[in-house]
Amino acid sequence: MTEPQGPTGPDHQGKDGPARLLAVVDRSGPPHRPVGDGLLTRWYIAAATSLPQSEWADPAARHLAAVFESGADLVAVAQTAVPAFAGAVLTATLTDEEQAQVHDLANQIVDATEPAETEETPEEPTTEQESTMPETTAAAPASLALTPAPAVVVASAERTARDRRLWAQAASEAMRGATDAAQVNHRLEAALSDITPGTSTTDTFPRPQWISEMWQPAAVQRPLIDAIGVSPLTGMVVHGWKWQTLPQVAPYAGNKADVPSNAATIVPADADAQRIAGGWDLDRIYVDFNTGFLEAFQSAAIADYQRKSQQYLIDGHGAITGPPAIPAVPGLVDEAYDLGAQASGMAAIQAIVGYLTGNGANVSFIAMASDVYSDFLGGTASEAPWWLAGQGSVNLGGSADVAGTRIVADPAMAAGTVLGGDRAAVSFYETGPVNVQAVNLPNGGIDYGLFGYYAHLVHDQRGLAKASVTVTPLASGEQQSGKKSSGS
DSSP, rough: OOOOOOOSSSSSSSSHHHHHHHHHHHHOOOSSSSOOHHHHHHHHHHEEEEEOHHHTTTTTHHHHHHHHHTOOOOOOOOOOOOOTTOOOOOOOOOHHHHHHHHHHHHHHHHHSOOOOOOSSSSOSSSOOEEEEOOOOOOOOGGGGGGOOOOOOOOOOHHHHHHHHHHHHHHHHHHHHHHTTTSSSOOOOOOOOOOGGGOSSSSSSOOOOOOOOOOOOOOOOHHHHHHHHHHHHHSSSEEEEEEEEOOOOOOOOOOOOOOOOOOEEEEEEEEOOOEEEEEEEEEEHHHHHHSSSSSHHHHHHHHHHHHHHHHHHHHHHBBOBBBBBOOOOOOOOOHHHHHHEEESSSSHHEEEEEHHEEEEHHHHEEEEHHHHHHHHHHTTTTSSOOOGGOEEEEEETEEEEEEETTTEOOOTOOOEEEEEOGGGEEEEEEEEEEEEEEEEEEEGGGGEEEEEEEEEEEEEEGGGEEEEEEEEOOOOOOOOOTTSOOOOO
């Protein structure tokens, strides 16, 4: 049985490529030149798609044919599983040049499958009919390059109709692949409503980022106290004794002569302990909501205690009229032997070392104000004594070790001050800080207090000395030595 042949030209709107492709897809009878599975496989390979062949040859061509049948221009082919929302609009447009390229592609596909016009009526196949696809000289895009199909056997009209639809599906996939490869310039437009933080009536979004307490520089270390050492304080008075006149020996003649002697005397030595305290009544909301503020508050109070305890040890504090009145308390700087003004930090160190060793004391520590320490670090090799060469290590954080002696920078010291001594000449006693909390029920508060106790005792002034240095601020481009920099 043969299929009645219709008109050889396109039977849809116009003579353009899309209408001719639709005629191929919708043809009810078997074509004169069946495409066959071999040609479809080669088309799939030439398409270089990442999809499996079964998915690549899916029914998407039916949608393509519907577009062709409507007579409208082909704009794009796209697939989506589930739209993001019902109001989403996706538009992909092609330029006139690109539209002409798509039509030309459709013409080439149809030319490759359209039966050649002939005046003779084809004979009705008896059992099997062999047909080959002639070569075409039309140039196809690189991603759609075709090779002549080998001879194939047509098993049935139904098989051929299926093959034609698979061919059209391949064309659809090829055009979609060209789009995915950015060979077509798309313009995406979404009909969306603008939602920005400026349109919101509250500050709910975006929510601020919480970073808790910010860092602030604080001299919470106590380098001078660490150099001296801390002993426990067990009372409000530190009491002891010391020699006022030491026992002395002298040459002795012998032969039962009088033995040399002297009146050795002792005197009491004591120091009153000093108090440091602070107290606050906090709203208990800071505790009830676990804000962490009470812990931060306690840490800040302890840090201030660390600073003040060393500051009072060095400089003491003046009298406080009150009420209640608190008498003035001297510090180590007040009780150290004064060596006067020195030309530089290095000169001050030399003077202190000379005094201490001259009295038989060791040099255990040297503390400097921050400006003197900076001047000390700026000294050159030519300005340093011979014994210092190769004997020092410096920590820019505020300490140095020079010939076995610890040198520290102490922000609590007054500018231009240098203090040195034998740690055996000074004792520091301390208890605290002690943290105290109580519930203020009638007022809905949390009472927090901090208490500390300290005392210091200078055993002998011959083991503690001080000196002063006038540090000139550096001019721009100058080194610590006062000389112009090498670049000037």
